[in-house]
Amino acid sequence: MGLLDLLIGKKKAPVKTAPKAAAPAVNTPQTPNKVSVAPAKSQAQLEEEAVKNFSEGIVDVKDIIAPPAIEIDFNNMQIGSKYFRTFFATGFPVWVGANWLSPLINFEKPITISTFYYPTDSGLVLQRLKRKITELQATLNLDLEAGKLPDPNVKVALRSAEELQDQIASGNQKFFHFALYITIRSTNMKELEEISRNIESTLSAIGVIVKVASLQQEQGFLSTLPLGYDKIYLNRNMDTTSLATTFPFVSSELTMDDGIMYGINKHNKSLIIFDRFQMPNPNMVIFATSGAGKSYFVKLEAMRSLMLGTHIIIIDPEKEYEKLTKAIGGEYITFSQDQQAKLNPFELSGIYEKDEDELRFKILFLQGLIRIMVGGKLSPVETAILDRALILTYKEKGITPDPATQRRPPPLLEDLYKILNAMAEDEAHMLANKIERYVKGSAAGVFDQPTNIEVNNTFTAFSIRDLSDELRPIAMYVMLDYIWTIVKKDKRQRILIIDEAWWMMQYPDAARFVYSIAKRSRKYGLGVTTITQDVNDFLNSDYGKAVVNNSSIQLLLKQNPAAVDQIQKVFYLSDGEKDYLLSAGIGEGLFFADYNHVAIQILASENEHNLITTNLREILAMNEVKKPVQ
Secondary structure (H helix, E strand, O other): OOHHHHHOOOOOOOOOOOOOOOOOOOOOOOOOOOOOOOOOOOHHHHHHHHHHHHHOOOOOHHHHHOOOOEEEOOOOEEEOOEEEEEEEEEEOOOOOOOOOOHHHHOOOOOEEEEEEEEEOOHHHHHHHHHHHHHHHHHHHHHHHHOOOOOOHHHHHHHHHHHHHHHHHHHOOOOEEEEEEEEEEEEOOHHHHHHHHHHHHHHHHHOOOEEEEOOOOHHHHHHHOOOOOOOOOOOOEEEEHHHHHOOOOOOOOOOOOOOOEEEEEEOOOOOEEEEOHHHOOOOOEEEEOOOOOOHHHHHHHHHHHHHHOOOEEEEEEOOOOOHHHHHHOOOEEEEOOOOOOOOOOOOOOOOOOEOOEOHHHHHHHHHHHHHHHHOOOOOOHHHHHHHHHHHHHHHHHOOOOOOHHHOOOOOOOHHHHHHHHHHOOOHHHHHHHHHHHHHOOOOOOOOOOOOOOOOOOOOEEEEEOOOOOOOOHHHHHHHHHHHHHHHHHHOOOOEEEEEOOOHHHHOOHHHHHHHHHHHHHHHHHOEEEEEEEOOHHHHHOOHHHHHHHHOOOEEEEOOOOHHHHHHHHHHHOOOHHHHHHHHHOOOOEEEEEEOOEEEEEEOOOOHHHHHHHOOOHHHHHHHHHHHOOOO
């Protein structure tokens, strides 16, 4: 099949010939005139002939896609306005490893790669190996008889041939013929020559020698089309192990058509562009050591997502997001015993969903909150008393499972404290004593006041830095419940960022609540981002592992040697990826998206960097520049 026939596929027009002149009739008295009558055509034949004549006069698909012209030269060919050149591989390195062809697969310009694998007869190969081994042994014997030192190249070749003979004879290896062809393309000859030099230097760096298919450009071009034709048939012998390394087990890019830029693919310098809301679930987990760039990455994602209309809610333990929030006009809410912002954990949303009793779920939530307040444990008797006390607390305010009553003013923590004190059981009085410090003691003023905030901003951050370490997990637990209520009330595309999530994983009730939100978030258009630097605390919790399993996107930045083994086990990392995470620089790591992952370099523009950096020297330098000149 010729190239013109393959690409153009033009049909030949029917050739019309002039009718032959009729021969003069000759009347012979002995032979009477005979008139031959052609048989009449059937209706089916007439219809078939009409369809054939009609199809010959219309334009075919091949006519539409065919190029205007094809010019085949010695070392290249031109199809339309594009220039093509095909190479074939003539030499390969002696030793190769996995993905040794990745520089070719990740080449900077678009190229077409075609590989052909031909199995051979093992018996024939063994016969040839036997003859070759005999020749090599004879060469060595001649050198010894002549008193010469054996040629080391011959010795190595003999050893390799004997090893291969043993492997093939035992069935551990098979023999194949391998062919590699590459076609490059460009819009002009100058660029084609430049790409040719680059492809030759790239391949020579890994030990592959390529030649231009001179006078065989048409055959080479056909060999790299997805047709399965090998028109050149220039191959190299390879065993099974060597052949397996030629398969392209390498990810060349990890991107989507829509979304925001997360960073640069370090494999091939392509952009990592993703829309997390197009994934099976929009959740993300981030593990990194302190100073590896995890907050930097999260701020960058939050800013870029905000520009696409996504609402951002942040739980900020260290006031790292205050500068960014104020710069973009967001709302920064600080919680402490001295601040005015308050959240009442007893408040109901007033949302009625079919087959869902909100009061029952709220009571279960409050039981978990009280367990965290009193140290994480309650006896079965205390749990039963607390359940009865919570029901009475709401009943005193006229709130029952009837949804119509759940819009009434909710009780406070102090009301529960009074109910417990009024109960007859000693366990109730003990519970009241345990929560007294949150009502009248040193921890009062945080969870015992009516809610006085309302989230309307598209970028909102809750700060808990001014709370003691003991109160932080309690505050995060209450905030998550408040945020979850907002999410259920108003469904829209949001990202919830939980920084230092390991605080929550210390308590089973808090960890269970985080997992519950991560599991149900997709239904309400919410993507949960959990960030932690204490990997062991997070992954030692069953709920922490469940959060990881319910996150389609994971980011691993530089890791601590004490935690990297557990990271490797959870994420099924290779030893090379493990070593990479130990030696990664700031903003470098592994970016996982579902079942694919690549090495990532996080990059920001100058304006973005100035807003999100936490480097003290850079901040002081920027503040120095802003000072007025005296």
